[in-house]
Amino acid sequence: MKALKTSSIFLFVILTLTGCGSQEKNATHCNKTFGRQAMSIDFKELKSKDKSDSSSIHQLRFMCTRSARETGKIMFASFGDWNELVYDPDKYWPNVLWESVDLIKDGKKYIVFTSGIESTRERTFSGVIVFxxxxxxxxxxxxxxxxxxxxxxxxxxxxxxxxxSFSLKLNEQVSKDKNTLK
Structure with missing residues (x-):
């Protein structure tokens, strides 16, 4: 049952993230000084690209972070290795998945996806989706x-x-995965 529930969530997130148009152009560029003084928090409602599906999920975005992987670094430092990398064919960097983590120490288990965008044309953000x-x-x-x-x-x-440590391990795994796919 758990595997089926996780697989259903996994599929929904993949379909949503690959079709949500999350790389919106924004004329406002980030300040070059990174950290909380330059950062803002945004919530993005991501809708399924399947027109017959009206469901959506919410992504917490930290805008103008140093890197798109900041939320992944947080998860790695707090919970160690991820469970899976979820590749989007339109992006080089995968979404990183942690399953069954007691995220806020409330005794409940959460499924966490981290992702983000780094670009010179768009605002860099590091995001997280939590179920x-x-x-x-x-x-x-x-x-x-x-x-x-x-x-x-x-x-x-x-x-x-x-x-x-997170970036090095992620880079190593992505390189292995990309070489396997060739």
Missing amino acids: DELGNDALAEDSNVKDELVAFFTERLDENRTDR
Whole structure:
């Protein structure tokens, strides 16, 4: 049952992220000084690209971060290795998936996807999508844990700024995966 629930969420996220047009052009460029003073928080409602499906999920975005992988660094520092990399054919960097993590120490298990965009033409952001153990969008407007989740990531954003262990491990895995696909 758990595998089926996770697979259904996984499929929905892939379909949503590959078709949501998340690389919106924005004339406002990020300030060159990174950190909380330049960062803003945004919520993006991602709708399925399937026109017959009206469902959506919410992504928490930290705009103008140093890298698109900041939320992944937070998860890696807090929970160690990820469970899976989810590749989008239109992007080089995958979405990173952690399953069954007690994210906010409430005894509940969460499924977490981290992703982001780095670009000179668009605003760099690092994002996260979170589902509770029942597959509900934990960042939805009516979620009773949304504020705690935002606080979890916001408080840790400036930690481990120079720690490259997540990036090094991710780069290594992506290189292996890309070579396997050739």
